[in-house]
Amino acid sequence: MKIAVAGLGTVGAGTVKVLQDNADLLSSRSGRSIQVTAVSARDKSRDRGVPLDGYAFFEDAVEMAAKADADVVVELIGGENGVAKDVVEAAIKSGKHVVTANKALVAHHGTALANAAEQAGVTLNYEAAVAGGIPVIKSLREGLAGNKLSSVYGILNGTCNYILSRMRNEGLDFAEVLDDAQRLGFAEADPSFDIDGVDAAHKLAILASVAFGRNVDFGSVYIEGIRQVSQLDIQFAEELGYRIKLLGIAAETDHGIEQRVHPCMVPDSAPIASVEDVFNAVVAEGDQVGTLMLEGRGAGAGPTASAVVGDLVDIARGISLPTFGIPVGDLRAAEPASMDRHFGAYYIRLTVIDEPGLVADVAAVLRDNDVSMESILQHGRDPGEQVSLVMTLHETEELRMVSVVDAIADLKGVVERPVMIRIEDF
Amino acid sequence: MKIAVAGLGTVGAGTVKVLQDNADLLSSRSGRSIQVTAVSARDKSRDRGVPLDGYAFFEDAVEMAAKADADVVVELIGGENGVAKDVVEAAIKSGKHVVTANKALVAHHGTALANAAEQAGVTLNYEAAVAGGIPVIKSLREGLAGNKLSSVYGILNGTCNYILSRMRNEGLDFAEVLDDAQRLGFAEADPSFDIDGVDAAHKLAILASVAFGRNVDFGSVYIEGIRQVSQLDIQFAEELGYRIKLLGIAAETDHGIEQRVHPCMVPDSAPIASVEDVFNAVVAEGDQVGTLMLEGRGAGAGPTASAVVGDLVDIARGISLPTFGIPVGDLRAAEPASMDRHFGAYYIRLTVIDEPGLVADVAAVLRDNDVSMESILQHGRDPGEQVSLVMTLHETEELRMVSVVDAIADLKGVVERPVMIRIEDF
Numbered sequence: 001m002k003i004a005v006a007g008l009g010t011v012g013a014g015t016v017k018v019l020q021d022n023a024d025l026l027s028s029r030s031g032r033s034i035q036v037t038a039v040s041a042r043d044k045s046r047d048r049g050v051p052l053d054g055y056a057f058f059e060d061a062v063e064m065a066a067k068a069d070a071d072v073v074v075e076l077i078g079g080e081n082g083v084a085k086d087v088v089e090a091a092i093k094s095g096k097h098v099v100t101a102n103k104a105l106v107a108h109h110g111t112a113l114a115n116a117a118e119q120a121g122v123t124l125n126y127e128a129a130v131a132g133g134i135p136v137i138k139s140l141r142e143g144l145a146g147n148k149l150s151s152v153y154g155i156l157n158g159t160c161n162y163i164l165s166r167m168r169n170e171g172l173d174f175a176e177v178l179d180d181a182q183r184l185g186f187a188e189a190d191p192s193f194d195i196d197g198v199d200a201a202h203k204l205a206i207l208a209s210v211a212f213g214r215n216v217d218f219g220s221v222y223i224e225g226i227r228q229v230s231q232l233d234i235q236f237a238e239e240l241g242y243r244i245k246l247l248g249i250a251a252e253t254d255h256g257i258e259q260r261v262h263p264c265m266v267p268d269s270a271p272i273a274s275v276e277d278v279f280n281a282v283v284a285e286g287d288q289v290g291t292l293m294l295e296g297r298g299a300g301a302g303p304t305a306s307a308v309v310g311d312l313v314d315i316a317r318g319i320s321l322p323t324f325g326i327p328v329g330d331l332r333a334a335e336p337a338s339m340d341r342h343f344g345a346y347y348i349r350l351t352v353i354d355e356p357g358l359v360a361d362v363a364a365v366l367r368d369n370d371v372s373m374e375s376i377l378q379h380g381r382d383p384g385e386q387v388s389l390v391m392t393l394h395e396t397e398e399l400r401m402v403s404v405v406d407a408i409a410d411l412k413g414v415v416e417r418p419v420m421i422r423i424e425d426f
Numbered sequence: 427m428k429i430a431v432a433g434l435g436t437v438g439a440g441t442v443k444v445l446q447d448n449a450d451l452l453s454s455r456s457g458r459s460i461q462v463t464a465v466s467a468r469d470k471s472r473d474r475g476v477p478l479d480g481y482a483f484f485e486d487a488v489e490m491a492a493k494a495d496a497d498v499v500v501e502l503i504g505g506e507n508g509v510a511k512d513v514v515e516a517a518i519k520s521g522k523h524v525v526t527a528n529k530a531l532v533a534h535h536g537t538a539l540a541n542a543a544e545q546a547g548v549t550l551n552y553e554a555a556v557a558g559g560i561p562v563i564k565s566l567r568e569g570l571a572g573n574k575l576s577s578v579y580g581i582l583n584g585t586c587n588y589i590l591s592r593m594r595n596e597g598l599d600f601a602e603v604l605d606d607a608q609r610l611g612f613a614e615a616d617p618s619f620d621i622d623g624v625d626a627a628h629k630l631a632i633l634a635s636v637a638f639g640r641n642v643d644f645g646s647v648y649i650e651g652i653r654q655v656s657q658l659d660i661q662f663a664e665e666l667g668y669r670i671k672l673l674g675i676a677a678e679t680d681h682g683i684e685q686r687v688h689p690c691m692v693p694d695s696a697p698i699a700s701v702e703d704v705f706n707a708v709v710a711e712g713d714q715v716g717t718l719m720l721e722g723r724g725a726g727a728g729p730t731a732s733a734v735v736g737d738l739v740d741i742a743r744g745i746s747l748p749t750f751g752i753p754v755g756d757l758r759a760a761e762p763a764s765m766d767r768h769f770g771a772y773y774i775r776l777t778v779i780d781e782p783g784l785v786a787d788v789a790a791v792l793r794d795n796d797v798s799m800e801s802i803l804q805h806g807r808d809p810g811e812q813v814s815l816v817m818t819l820h821e822t823e824e825l826r827m828v829s830v831v832d833a834i835a836d837l838k839g840v841v842e843r844p845v846m847i848r849i850e851d852f
Contacts, residue, residue: 022572028752029752030571133718138568143561143733145456145735147732274697288440288729288731292720303714319745325455326454
C-alpha cells in the first residue's frame, strides 16, 4: 500500500519514521507492506531527522494529493480550510483513501467530506483528530457498536488540563501557569484555541457525531474556556470535594443533543478527576457496557503517529467503515439542545461585604427562582472586609441559574458578578 | 447475518436481548441485518426473560454448531474443554465464524483454534473473553497496530478487585469480605478460579499473545492469588503510599516474555490504583502511544453482551483479522522468562519478637545477598511482644529475594516466614 504524506512537521516526520522503523511489524499485521512513496512540505531542504530519499517530493500538497502514485493520502497540515481541505478533497476526488489528524477540518466539514468519501468509495479515517493516541473513534464506532450511547464526555485538551493541574498542585494563578506552559512548550504562543475551549469543542463535535449517529454540528457547541478559573475557585472546589476540569460533554437529552465545553466541578472520587497534566480521557456511557473510560496522551508526535498508523493499518487490512459509523444518509439531523435548557447542579461564588441580611436576601432570590441550596460555605471575616460566600445548588435549569446570578449581582453588599461553575456528579 | 447462540445463561439471554432491542441500530451500523436463527440450552422450558419463539432450538449445542442455518456461532457455555470446545471446533469445521466469551478455552487452546479458523477461512473473535465490556482486544490488535508494545498489564478480575477494595475501605479481613461477596453474588460459591488468580491468568495469556505476536502460553503464567493478603499488609501499604492490587502483567524482557499474576503494591498516585470495586482496567505501553489505560466493567450480562455484539458487528461489516493480530504462522514461540529472573522492587514484612541485634542480622542478610533497603518501618513495641518489621527493597532479582526471605526466616527472633509482596512503580 502506497502512502503520500502531506505535511512534515513533528507529526508528519514522526509518522514517516514509524512507517520506516516498524515496517516489518506493520506488514505482518496488515498482510501487505505499507510504503511511503511521496511527501509534501514547503521547504524541501530542512532536516527533519528522518531520511526522505526515494520519496517523490511535492511543494504543492494539493498536486500531490491529486497526482502522486499513492493509495492513501495522510493529511497533517492542519486548519479548518485552505490547503488542508483542498488536499483532502483532491485525494478523495482522485479515488485515494484519506487519513487525517485535522480536528478543525472534520468538525467544520465532517458531514460533507464523509459524503464525498462515500460517493467516491474511499475511506476517511481521523482517529488522531480526537484525543491523540487514544483509540476512541475505533472504540465508539466499532468496540461499542452493540450499545445505544447516552453520553460521551472527556478531558479533550491537554494544555488546559496541564494548566488546571498545576494551578491546583502549586497554588498558582492562571496567568502564571500559562506563561510557564508557553515557556516549556506545553502551550502555543497564541494559546486561544486551547484555553478558550475551541480545540476541545472541535473534538467534542466529532465524538458526538460518532456516538449518536448525527451530522457533525460544531456550530451548536456551547463553549467556555478556562481563562476565568481562579485559584480561589480551585481551593473552594477542593474544600467541597471537587476538582475543576475543562470537560467536553455531549449527551442525548429530552430537548435534543447537548454539546458543551466548559470548566466543571467533578467529584474527586470520579476516575476522570485523577486524569492529570497533559493526559486526555474520554468516557462513554452505553446501555450495555455501562461506563467505559479511556485515558492516554492526547497530543505529541508519538501518540498522534500511533493513531495515524493505526488508521493506515486498518485500510491496509481492508477495513472500511462509514466515516461516522453509519452511512451519511442515515445520519440524523443534529437537533441541538439549547444551553438554557441544561439541567444540572451549580456552584456559585459571591464576593460580598458585611451587610446585615445579605444571606436572607440571597436565600430569597433562590426561593423566588425555585432553586434549592445544597451547601453554603463562608470563612470568618472582619466587618467591612470583602469575603467569599460560596454555595452549591441542587439540580435546576440553566435559565433559572442565569436569573439567580443576575438577581444576586444586583443585591446590596454583593461586590461583583457572582462566579458560576457547573457541577457534574459522575 | 444469521446467528446461533450456544448457552442461554445471563450472558446468552442478554446477548439475544441486545440483538432484539437494538436491531435497527445494529443493522444501520453493520450495513445488514443481524438475526438470531438458533439457540441452544439444556432446558428449553426455562423462562429467560427474552422471547425465543421463531428460533430453532437445539438441546445439543454441538449439533447446532454443525447444522444450524447460521453464519456465526456464539459460544457462551464456558469451560476450557468439553462442550464449549466441541462447539467451537464444530462451527469452524462447518465454515461458520465464531464469537466466544470463553477465556479458559482461548487461553488453553488459542493457537490451535486460531490455526483451525485460519485454515477454514473463518473469523474467531473473543473480545468478551478479556476484561468484559472493555474493547481491549480491538485496541491492542487494531488501534495500537502502529506500536511495538513493551508491556501490557491490568486489573483483570473484578471479584479480587472488589475484595481488595473492601478490605482497604472497611478494614476487614479477607475471609469476612469473601463471605459477604459470596452472599451478594460478587463471588462464586467456589471462588478459587477468581481468588487464586487463574481467571486473571487466562486473560493475561490472551493479552500477551495479542500484544507480542506470540503463541498463547497459559502454562507459563506465574500465578499467585489473594488468599494470603492480610489487613496488616493493606495498612502498611497505605502508610508507604501504595495500594495492593491483583495485577496480571506481561512484558518483553531480556530473558523472554514475563507473564505473572500476583498481588502488587502500586503507588497510590498511579491511575490503576484508583480502579476500584468490580471495575477492570488494562494498561498498554507502546513505543509511540506511551501509556494507554482502558477502564470499565469486566463482567456481567450487559458488558459481556456489549463485547459479543461488537464482535458480531465486526463480522457483519466484513472485518476479519487474524485471531491474534498476525497470521498463525507468523506467531513467534512464547519464550517464557523464568520468574527467578524477575527484576523488581519488593516489600517484606517480618513478624519478630524483641531481640537485640535482630535488625543488624537482617541487614547482614541483605548485604550478603547484595540487596539494598529503601525504607524500614516499625511501630513501638513492648519488650517480648510480637511486632511487625516492614522493609521496602530496591530493585533486585527474584531469586535473590527468595534467598533473602529464606535466610531471614531462619534468624533468631523471626517468628514466621516473612511475607513478600512485589512492588510495581508505574
